[in-house]
Structure formats: structure tokens, C-alpha cells
Amino acid sequence: MYIRDLKNTKGHISGLTGGEWNPKSKETILTSSEDGSLRLWDVNDFTSQKQVVKPKLVRPSRIPVTACAWDFEGKRIVGGIGDGSIQLWTIKTGWGSRPDIYVEKAHSDDITGLKFSTDGQILLSRSMDATLKVWDLRQMKSPVKVFGDLPNHYAQTNVGFSPDEQLICTGTSIEKNSTSGSLLCFFDRKKLELFSRVGISPSLSVIRCLWHPRINQVFATVGDKKEGGTHILYDPSISQRGALVCVGRAPRRKSVDDYEVQPVIHNPHALPLFRDQPSRKRQREKILKDPLKSHKPDLPVNGPGFGGRVGTTKGSLLTQYLMKQGGLIKETWMDEDPREAILKYADAAAQDPKFIAPAYAETQPKPMFAKSDSEDEDNEK
Incomplete structure (x- = not known):
């Protein structure tokens, strides 16, 4: 405002x-x-x-x-x-x-x-332009290294270090036409080259990753618009606790007495009664698009017809169109001379006047019509 x-x-x-x-x-x-x-x-x-x-x-x-x-x-x-x-x-x-x-x-x-790196010398930046750049904070005019071909479609995709800061890790997103799944990429900080690529999910993108320093395990969150999950990467000989606690336990046997209640999810805003009404501007735009509510007149028909109307040049209805094509209706008025069409009934009107002529029969002067151009030409010949 x-x-x-x-x-x-x-x-x-x-x-x-x-x-x-x-x-x-x-x-x-x-x-x-x-x-x-x-x-x-x-x-x-x-x-x-x-x-x-x-x-x-x-x-x-x-x-x-x-x-x-x-x-x-x-x-x-x-x-x-x-x-x-x-x-x-x-x-x-x-x-x-x-x-x-x-x-x-x-x-x-x-x-x-x-x-930032712990020593305050390196800055990592991850972008949606499919790159990961390594910057030296002492000379920030240009990046030290640019790692490309790292698709990223999510605004939350991050970049991080390993606990000893010898490796750099980040995740990739799945592209539409790509056959490979999402990856978790590791780069060597000193050599500034690719160290390893680990496949995470064939259908979900890696959005965030974290290398936990205490338990020495890598967490990667994956997801899309419909679902999500967390993947944990660990080494049994190096990692401590964390995922090892879950993996070491045998799955609990289900008892007959176990009763699982399926949760019922109520979403009141999905019902039409609780939805927010659209703004008046949107309502007006919707009404204007509706030909019945807006009382919009029928537009002239051009090309193939619709709605029971055939798009002919004469703008006729479907029944008239079919009768014309079948020869039942013949319209000749378009080709006739209007003067000749009127004079065609002159003799019949003079012999048997019906409406206005009888009232003025005694006082009405005799009409005199001009000759047509075609008759004058015939006389000259």
C-alpha cells in the first residue's frame, strides 16, 4: 500500500x-x-x-x-x-x-x-546456475575454482565442508530429460577436483546435505513437490552412534495385540465452504468471460460455424444451409434487379388493387415510370 x-x-x-x-x-x-x-x-x-x-x-x-x-x-x-x-x-x-x-x-x-571455512580463507557459493564456486577471501575478484554441471532447481540447496574441511559436498537436482538420478558430489579442497559422486535417489532431488562432525555421518534430504525423505551415509568402522543405533537393532515383531489407528487428516480449507473468496476483480474477469452472465451478443460467424450456425458468407442457420444445398430453397434475389422485381407485379396490382390503391382510386394520378437504360439502347439500335 x-x-x-x-x-x-x-x-x-x-x-x-x-x-x-x-x-x-x-x-x-x-x-x-x-x-x-x-x-x-x-x-x-x-x-x-x-x-x-x-x-x-x-x-x-x-x-x-x-x-x-x-x-x-x-x-x-x-x-x-x-x-x-x-x-x-x-x-x-x-x-x-x-x-x-x-x-x-x-x-x-x-x-x-x-x-565460510573455519580458517576464514575460503568461501563457498552454490547457485541455481548449476555451479559451485570456491572463493579466496583475500582475493575476491574472481573465483579460485568453478565446478559446473551441478543442476540445482531448489532455493534451499546448500554447500558444506567435511569435519576436517578436506572435502566439499553438495547435492544435485534431477532434470526433466536426464536419465541419471540425484547425486551427492564431493570435491577435494586442496586439489580442487572431483573426489567422488554418490547416487542418492533415482527420482528425488538432493536439496540439503550435512556432514555431522561428532558421529561422522552424512545426511542428505531429498524430495520434490509430492514427497520427501532423508538418506544417511555412514561407515560402520568410522561412524559412531546415529544410524548405527537403528541399523544394529533387529526389527520389532508385531504382536496380535498391536492395534494401529490410521490417522484421519482433516483439511477444512479444501472444502468450498472454507475457501477464501476470490477478489472482486477476479470475479468480474470471470463473469466477463462467461457469455451468458455478461450478456455478450453473438459475434459474426466467420469460417467454420459453431453452436448450430454454419459459417457461410450468408450467415444462415444449419437447417437453411442443408435445404439450400439440397436444392429445396433457391434464393435468386441476390442476382435480380430490384427495379425489375417491383415492376413485375405492376400489371397484377393495377388489375386487382387490394390495400391502399382502392382508397385513392378516383383521386390518384396515373403513375408514369421512366424507361430503363436497356430499353433506350434497344430503340436506338
Whole structure:
């Protein structure tokens, strides 16, 4: 309804795209939103944010911030902007919205995941342009390495490190014409090359992945618009607890006394009674499309007819059309001279007047008609 500066709002005014805890201070949260801002929050006081960060834009507009992340010291934050740029801010006294590092056109599509290394030297970025880029924070003009052919169709697809940060992992999405399923790809950080690819699901895309440092297991969430699930990758000799606890147990035998109640899911908003009524504008547009409600007149028929009307040049009904084709109705008036058609009945009208002529028979002068051009030509010949 109105335009207002984002710094004056008590929170985001659009949907959130990401959020992350400060690794050093568990009371501070960083969030990014579609309203084009990043905000820092104090969990003890959620009435308003602590800081509002607006990214640098080439043109004044409202472009969403699609991803955000903290570094492991809690001193820097990074945001992936909808225009494909990566912007980094250093948290210090008197810092504002002006970024310390600005990489224009870092990606050609939305950035879905950002991740700092523990030593603060490497930054990973994952995008919907099917790439994973490795950046050196000391020289951010160009990426150190670009890994391509990584399809990504979900705004939540992330990128992460292994616990020792020697490997980089990310998931891929399934494409329409592709025969291979979704993959979990691992890359060597030092050699900057592909280390391994693990097939996860033949029909569901890998959306997020996490390598847990304590139990040493990799979790991959898969899904599409209809279903979802979680896949766990582990090594029995290296992993601890986690999935091993479930795998080591024998399946519980079902007893006769076990009774499973099938849950009944009630969705009241699916019923027509509880649905939101469409806006008046949409109702008017729907009525205008309905020829009965809008009292729309019939348009002239052109080409093949419809609705019982045949699209002939004379615009006739179906019955008339069939009778004409069958020879039962012959229309000759289109080819006749109107003057001759009227004079054809002149003699009959003079001998047997019926309507107006008898009333003026005594006073009506004798009509004199001009001769046709064809008769004059015949006389001259």
C-alpha cells in the first residue's frame, strides 16, 4: 500500500530466505529475506531487530537476499543477492550497510548457499546456475575454482565442508530429460577436483546435505513437490552412534495385540465452504468471460460455424444451409434487379388493387415510370 524505508520497519516485511546463529554468541541470529535486507536479532528481545543491513544495488530497487552466513569467528557476515552478487560485511564499531567486499555478477542466477571455512580463507557459493564456486577471501575478484554441471532447481540447496574441511559436498537436482538420478558430489579442497559422486535417489532431488562432525555421518534430504525423505551415509568402522543405533537393532515383531489407528487428516480449507473468496476483480474477469452472465451478443460467424450456425458468407442457420444445398430453397434475389422485381407485379396490382390503391382510386394520378437504360439502347439500335 505504501513505500517505507526498511530500516524503519520492526522486522522483515516479506518471506525469509535464510537464517543462521552466531557461532560465538548464541543470543544473536542473522536472517535474510525477500524484502531485500539482512537483519541481526537478539533472542532476548524480539520486539525489534538490532541491526538492518541493506545490500548495495546498481539501481534503486528491491532485490531479495537469497542466502546468508556467518564466519566461524562471528565477525563477518555474507549475503547472496538476487542480482547474482556476493556482498560481505565486517561487524565492527559504527559499521553500516556499505559492504566491505562486493563481487558483482558472481553468479548468473540466484545464490542458494554460502559457507565460510573455519580458517576464514575460503568461501563457498552454490547457485541455481548449476555451479559451485570456491572463493579466496583475500582475493575476491574472481573465483579460485568453478565446478559446473551441478543442476540445482531448489532455493534451499546448500554447500558444506567435511569435519576436517578436506572435502566439499553438495547435492544435485534431477532434470526433466536426464536419465541419471540425484547425486551427492564431493570435491577435494586442496586439489580442487572431483573426489567422488554418490547416487542418492533415482527420482528425488538432493536439496540439503550435512556432514555431522561428532558421529561422522552424512545426511542428505531429498524430495520434490509430492514427497520427501532423508538418506544417511555412514561407515560402520568410522561412524559412531546415529544410524548405527537403528541399523544394529533387529526389527520389532508385531504382536496380535498391536492395534494401529490410521490417522484421519482433516483439511477444512479444501472444502468450498472454507475457501477464501476470490477478489472482486477476479470475479468480474470471470463473469466477463462467461457469455451468458455478461450478456455478450453473438459475434459474426466467420469460417467454420459453431453452436448450430454454419459459417457461410450468408450467415444462415444449419437447417437453411442443408435445404439450400439440397436444392429445396433457391434464393435468386441476390442476382435480380430490384427495379425489375417491383415492376413485375405492376400489371397484377393495377388489375386487382387490394390495400391502399382502392382508397385513392378516383383521386390518384396515373403513375408514369421512366424507361430503363436497356430499353433506350434497344430503340436506338
